[in-house]
Amino acid sequence: QLQLVESGGGLVKPGGSLRLSCAASGFTFSDYYMSWIRQAPGKGPEWLSYISSGGSTIYYADSVRGRFTISRDNAKNSLYLQMSNLRAEDTAVYFCARAGSTWELDNWGQGTLVTVSS
Amino acid sequence: QSVLTQPPSASGTPGQRVTISCSGSNSNIGGNFVSWYQQLPGTAPKLLIYRNNQRPSGVPDRFSGSKSGTSASLAISGLRSEDEADYYCAAWDVKLSGHVFGAGTKVTVL
Numbered sequence: 001q002l003q004l005v006e007s008g009g010g011l012v013k014p015g016g017s018l019r020l021s022c023a024a025s026g027f028t029f030s031d032y033y034m035s036w037i038r039q040a041p042g043k044g045p046e047w048l049s050y051i052s053s054g055g056s057t058i059y060y061a062d063s064v065r066g067r068f069t070i071s072r073d074n075a076k077n078s079l080y081l082q083m084s085n086l087r088a089e090d091t092a093v094y095f096c097a098r099a100g101s102t103w104e105l106d107n108w109g110q111g112t113l114v115t116v117s118s
Numbered sequence: 119q120s121v122l123t124q125p126p127s128a129s130g131t132p133g134q135r136v137t138i139s140c141s142g143s144n145s146n147i148g149g150n151f152v153s154w155y156q157q158l159p160g161t162a163p164k165l166l167i168y169r170n171n172q173r174p175s176g177v178p179d180r181f182s183g184s185k186s187g188t189s190a191s192l193a194i195s196g197l198r199s200e201d202e203a204d205y206y207c208a209a210w211d212v213k214l215s216g217h218v219f220g221a222g223t224k225v226t227v228l
Contacts, residue, residue, distance in 0.1 A: 044206055059215055108163055
């Protein structure tokens with residue numbers, strides 16, 4: 001069955017970097033746009049980024065543009081989020097999700113926790 | 119401050135109908151499809167409604183969505199205890215070139 005599994009979260013100091021991964025299975029990964037979303041403690045989801053099926057089209061939220069980079073490796077069925085210059089306000093659970101044809105996020109992973117603290 | 123506005127809470131007794139509103143603008147709801155997500159405590163959000171009123175397979179028909187102008191609504195009929203969750207609306211925003219979420223509505227089953 002369809003599965004998305006995030007990894008790479010952890011504790012990082014302000015100004016530090018972290019790379020998240022999302023392993024996809026159970027569907028043809030290379031056919032779908034993919035997305036990263038985060039959710040800070042007690043808050044609603046915040047969309048961060050989309051990447052097209054081939055990787056040529058990318059969108060970012062203003063809050064992370066210039067600091068975060070989304071990428072994918074279709075040969076490895078994997079999605080990535082490179083995060084740099086991390087701030088305390090980046091502390092959240094980070095989810096990867098598959099995007100449907102009208103931007104809906106139709107399947108989500110279980111999330112990985114990123115904590116930015118000194 | 120979320121781009122999409124939802125009431126923070128809604129409640130009903132078992133069997134009742136509950137409606138959640140989501141207000142936006144021409145740059146998001148007014149010109150694009152709305153989706154709704156259900157988040158049970160401690161779990162990832164789950165797609166409940168897409169393209170304003172379509173249900174993914176497996177979502178009960180007690181859940182329905184609608185859109186009119188720059189507003190959308192999610193209705194839960196025949197409310198059940200397992201419907202107690204947070205519900206979020208979302209849409210693409212052409213001005214922001216990004217996906218925007220509402221702040222969420224917590225549904226309580228009394």
